[in-house]
Amino acid sequence: MTTTWLQNLSEEDLITSFGTIFTDPDEEDLQVIDRVRKILERLPSIEADFIDLYFFKHIRQTDIAAIFGVSQPTVCYRLQRAIQRIKYLLEVPKIEVDTLRSDLKRFFTDPVDIEILVLMYETTCQSETAKRLGVTQGFVRHRFIRSTRRMATNQAMHFYGEVFTTVSKNLNLLREVQRTFPTIRSGYVLDS
Amino acid sequence: MVDKRDETTWATLELTRAGEQKAIEGKLAESLRGLLSVDDTFPIFVPYATYTKGGRTVSVRLIEGYAFVATGLPEIRYFSLEKSPLVARVFSSENKRGMRVLHTLTNDRIQGMRDQLTESLGSDIEVGSHVRVIGGNYRGLEGTVVDLFPDQKKVAVQVDFRSLTSLVVIPSNLVVFSTTEDTADGVNTSPSEGEEEMSLDELVEGGKWT
Numbered sequence: 001m002t003t004t005w006l007q008n009l010s011e012e013d014l015i016t017s018f019g020t021i022f023t024d025p026d027e028e029d030l031q032v033i034d035r036v037r038k039i040l041e042r043l044p045s046i047e048a049d050f051i052d053l054y055f056f057k058h059i060r061q062t063d064i065a066a067i068f069g070v071s072q073p074t075v076c077y078r079l080q081r082a083i084q085r086i087k088y089l090l091e092v093p094k095i096e097v098d099t100l101r102s103d104l105k106r107f108f109t110d111p112v113d114i115e116i117l118v119l120m121y122e123t124t125c126q127s128e129t130a131k132r133l134g135v136t137q138g139f140v141r142h143r144f145i146r147s148t149r150r151m152a153t154n155q156a157m158h159f160y161g162e163v164f165t166t167v168s169k170n171l172n173l174l175r176e177v178q179r180t181f182p183t184i185r186s187g188y189v190l191d192s
Numbered sequence: 193m194v195d196k197r198d199e200t201t202w203a204t205l206e207l208t209r210a211g212e213q214k215a216i217e218g219k220l221a222e223s224l225r226g227l228l229s230v231d232d233t234f235p236i237f238v239p240y241a242t243y244t245k246g247g248r249t250v251s252v253r254l255i256e257g258y259a260f261v262a263t264g265l266p267e268i269r270y271f272s273l274e275k276s277p278l279v280a281r282v283f284s285s286e287n288k289r290g291m292r293v294l295h296t297l298t299n300d301r302i303q304g305m306r307d308q309l310t311e312s313l314g315s316d317i318e319v320g321s322h323v324r325v326i327g328g329n330y331r332g333l334e335g336t337v338v339d340l341f342p343d344q345k346k347v348a349v350q351v352d353f354r355s356l357t358s359l360v361v362i363p364s365n366l367v368v369f370s371t372t373e374d375t376a377d378g379v380n381t382s383p384s385e386g387e388e389e390m391s392l393d394e395l396v397e398g399g400k401w402t
Contacts, residue, residue, distance in 0.1 A: 024231045045355035052354075053333075058233075063329040067351075067358060 005032060006087055015054075015076070018083045022055050032090075039089045047082035050075055088124075088170045092163060097122070107157050108147065116143050120167055124174040144168070200235060201296035202260040203270050204283040211278035212257055215240040220259055220278065227276050228261070228269055235262035237302050241313055243322075243369035250316070254309045260302055267294050313368045323349060327366035334370050335360075 010017040021029040037056070040048040046068070053059040053067075054075075061079075065072045097118060104114045112133070119129040126144065130137040148168055152161035205224075207215060214220040221236040228234070239254035261270065271292065273279040283295040310326070317323060321337045330351060338359065339348035347367055351358045 045353075049353045049355050057332055059332060063331070066329040068356060 005029075006090060009083070009087060014080050014083050018086075019055060035090060036086055039086050042089060043082055043085055047078050047085070050078050051082050051086070054079060085173055088166075088173050092121075092166050095121070095163070103160065107151070107154070107160075113143055113147050116140055117147055117164065120144055120164070122174075124167055124170055125172050128175065199299045200302075201263045201298060202235075202237070202302050203263055203294050203296060205259045205261060205273060206280045206283070207257050207259060208278055208280045211259070211280070214278060215259060216242060216251060216253075218242060223278060224259065224261060224273070227273055227278070228265060230265070236260070237306065239305050239309055241309060241369065243313065252309065252312050254305055254312065260297065260305075263294060263296055267292075270294055310365065310368055317347065317364070317367065317369065322370045323347075323367040324370045325349065325351075325360075325362060325367055328362060330360055330362065337367070 005021060008017060008020075021032050025033060036051075040051060043051070049068075050064060053064050054061065059067075061072050061075045065075045068075070100121060101114060101118055104117055108114050108117075112135075115133060116129055119132055120126070120140075123129060126137050126140045129144075130140045133140070144164075145168070148161065148164040151157035152165060154161070205211075207220075211220060214223055215238050218240075220238045220240075222232075224236055225232060225234055237260040239258070239260075240252070242249060242251045263270075270282050271284070274281055284292050285295060287293050317337055317340075319337055319340060322334065323337055324334045325331055330349075333351050335349040335351035337347050338350045341347065341361070345364045346361050347364050348359060348361050349367060351360065
């Protein structure tokens with residue numbers, strides 16, 4: 001069910017197609033909604049707020065924009081971005097980092113390869129991985145592609161081959177572009 | 193302007209004991225929507241509200257033992273509610289051909305009841321009250337009252353999001369206490385305090401049905 005719904009998400013009208021499970025949900029939709037609700041905690045907080053307000057609490061985009069002091073197109077853009085992140089997080093299995101590291105140790109001998117894969121799984125971001133490991137982005141890219149190919153062609157590592165192929169198709173998706181949204185709207189906002 | 197004939201009308205349900213209990217718990221509307229197989233936007237009015245104030249639970253029952261459901265579905269679906277353990281009967285009469293037809297209330301009557309319930313709830317709001325906003329940009333959201341402006345008939349409400357804490361000043365008539373439906377954890381209803389009860393006859397002008 002989740003797979004069908006994910007496949008049917010239209011890139012052209014992402015918000016509407018994402019919202020189909022919230023309209024007259026059946027039992028399976030409710031299970032997907034529950035998974036989405038849990039994934040919210042892994043999104044940038046403002047995007048989690050927008051998804052929560054728009055899809056779960058049925059607040060209009062113009063009202064969300066007024067509450068957060070941003071424009072309606074900004075709300076629309078962040079909703080689309082959030083849906084892309086949710087789609088990715090639903091597609092990629094949740095693996096504990098310790099488990100991932102331990103499984104990769106059985107296949108890779110170079111600890112750098114293992115750390116690159118772990119960080120790429122966590123961040124999807126080559127530059128962030130390079131920064132944390134103190135190496136160049138080109139080095140990360142080379143090692144990441146090489147490791148993913150090796151896993152994809154090995155029967156024993158087929159599962160991880162698919163996981164990292166998905167990561168490679170969604171590079172930078174989990175990276176949060178820092179923008180200066182206020183965390184408190186001080187003073188009183190007059191409503192109605 | 194909406195033609196009077198196009199306005200929503202409402203069917204009246206007499207509740208069983210189990211139905212009343214669901215109403216007190218704030219779960220009746222959800223159950224009725226399930227029985228009617230309609231989504232959560234389908235209008236249902238349950239004239240009960242329960243909220244906590246100063247650690248005590250206050251129950252307001254504008255009219256006890258009844259609930260109201262918007263018409264528009266096939267009538268047989270309303271009558272099928274009588275088979276459930278929540279509804280004792282659906283108000284109806286027989287037409288000239290002996291067929292059972294729904295009695296309906298006008299939307300004005302229901303709006304009047306809503307206003308009375310809102311007024312009953314709103315008069316008790318104080319700093320620290322957990323409230324729900326029922327109008328404006330914040331409609332449907334919940335927060336905590338942090339200030340009162342009685343002269344201006346306004347209240348300041350703090351609404352917390354993950355990324356933002358928002359303070360908003362709202363006309364007093366646009367906030368109501370959050371009911372048990374929204375704060376269901378560990379609530380015990382105590383109908384002895386704060387009850388404002390009316391009879392159905394009072395609300396429909398001596399039982400005159402439309």
